[in-house]
Amino acid sequence: MAWGAEQIRLQLAGTAADKVLSVNDLNEYSRFRTALQDAKRVVIMGAGLIGCEFANDLQPAGFAVTLVDIAPNALGRLVPTAVAQALQQALQELGVTFAFEKAVKSVDSVDNGYQLTLSDESVLETDVVLSAIGLRPRTKLAADAGLSVGRGITVDRYLKTSADDVYALGDCAQVEGLVLPFVMPLMNAARALAKTLAGQLTAVTYPAMPVVVKTPACPMVVSPPAVGLDGEWQIEAVGKDVKALFYTPSQQLGGFVLTGAKVAEKTALTKELPPVLT
Helix, strand or coil: CCCCEEECCCCCECCCHHHCECCCCHHHHHHHHHHHCCCCEEEEECCCHHHHHHHHHHCCCCCEEEEEECCCCCCCCCCCHHHHHHHHHHHHHHCCEEEECCCEEEEEEECCEEEEEECCCCEEEECEEEECCCEEECCHHHHHCCCCECCCEEECCCCECCCCCCECCHHHEEECCECCCCHHHHHHHHHHHHHHHCCCCCCCCECCCCEEECCCCCCEEEECCCCCCCCEEEEEEECCEEEEEEECCCCCEEEEEEEHHHHHHHHHHHCCCCCCEC
């Protein structure tokens, strides 16, 4: 089972709540491209990885982009404030605007597009609304079939579900409590499962897997520390060049974020990180 993940959809008020777009498959991407044809303004709900990547694509292409997020900074759940500020500065220099610590309450049709009412009652007008607030594993089919489901489809280290001869991998799978919606975990899982299905029982392992954020205005690599890991960030910042290292009390490197010229240190630092799953 490789059902992937789906966009989290907010329950919005307004006459045009159903016009909010998302991009998670080719059909949705086609609808988004069609909506952009006569558009000049785009509001993106969510200033996480995907929202910032879209903003970096759209603003240089001639669109006026506004990012709306309930967090006080971009990438608020992934990176320290100094890193977020470097990215925000780079995007602002492109012309992107931000509305932080706010949420979209309603979307209404108006003569020249859409009117968004935010949680502080301020109003934005736009031609396109794109939701990029996050993903959740697609688990309904597995649950309906009686398989064990948590945040994702529960599998063991061999990617087997609670039913014999049924396996799951990718964005829909939960391996030892981990749901990792990125390319590298999927590749590692696919290689392990291929061997198992070919008769060579192979447990999946995850090495350290930094994520490259596709924001050319501020190149970035993120390897966040494990949830709940005790430690603190040590940050060196010069303009948009930031090196943020997360150390445990025993001075073990537990994660890092690099921006700008510091991205060149990715390979060396990755070698110092512990594996995600051995």
